[in-house]
Amino acid sequence: MKPAFKVWFESDGSHLFGHGTIELLKQILEKGNLVEATKAMKISYRHAWGLIKEAEKRIGEPLVETHKGGEFGGGGTKLTKRSLILIRQYSRIDNVLKETIEDQNIWEGLFIKISARNRIKGKVISVSKGPVAASVKIKIEVPAVITALITREAVEDLDIKEGDHVAAVVKSTEVMVSTEN
Numbered sequence: 001m002k003p004a005f006k007v008w009f010e011s012d013g014s015h016l017f018g019h020g021t022i023e024l025l026k027q028i029l030e031k032g033n034l035v036e037a038t039k040a041m042k043i044s045y046r047h048a049w050g051l052i053k054e055a056e057k058r059i060g061e062p063l064v065e066t067h068k069g070g071e072f073g074g075g076g077t078k079l080t081k082r083s084l085i086l087i088r089q090y091s092r093i094d095n096v097l098k099e100t101i102e103d104q105n106i107w108e109g110l111f112i113k114i115s116a117r118n119r120i121k122g123k124v125i126s127v128s129k130g131p132v133a134a135s136v137k138i139k140i141e142v143p144a145v146i147t148a149l150i151t152r153e154a155v156e157d158l159d160i161k162e163g164d165h166v167a168a169v170v171k172s173t174e175v176m177v178s179t180e181n
Helices: 019-031 034-041 045-059 081-102 104-111 152-158
Strands: 008-011 014-018 064-067 076-079 119-129 133-140 144-151 165-170 175-179
Touching: 008 045, 014 019, 014 045, 019 034, 019 045, 019 076, 019 081, 034 045, 076 081, 119 144, 119 152, 133 152, 133 165, 144 152
Parallel strands: none
Antiparallel strands: 008 014, 064 076, 119 133, 119 165, 133 144, 165 175
């Protein structure tokens, strides 16, 4: 299991459009016309045209320019400058969020943003796992030993073993354990 997200544009709390419309615009850019874009996305021409018209109505400006072909075809769909800007903005936001979700260091940092005055560094001298909770004895530098009662899951997630260097985090009602990394 992993976190997921959806990105869309909105204005004043109202949905404008999201991934589907952006993908359609990207396909139009790549294929050069709406017919080929709809084939690539496996959606109907009518549905694609509806997405574009609805998005244009919501933002109040055109996203595509169309031109008809002659006797031998040659028609096409061209993206407006605004469409190109929206594709870049959407892609940039989407990529940053994807990178953030995949970067475990960012997540760990978010969950362990604790001030230094509440941290006591020490060495684990024993770990006793019960069915739900675990007791971790930590020798601190003073010298003294403290015991932190934490969940078994936390011990396993942090892979805490005897001999590990950890930081005990003192909260108002409990002592928690984090790795020093």
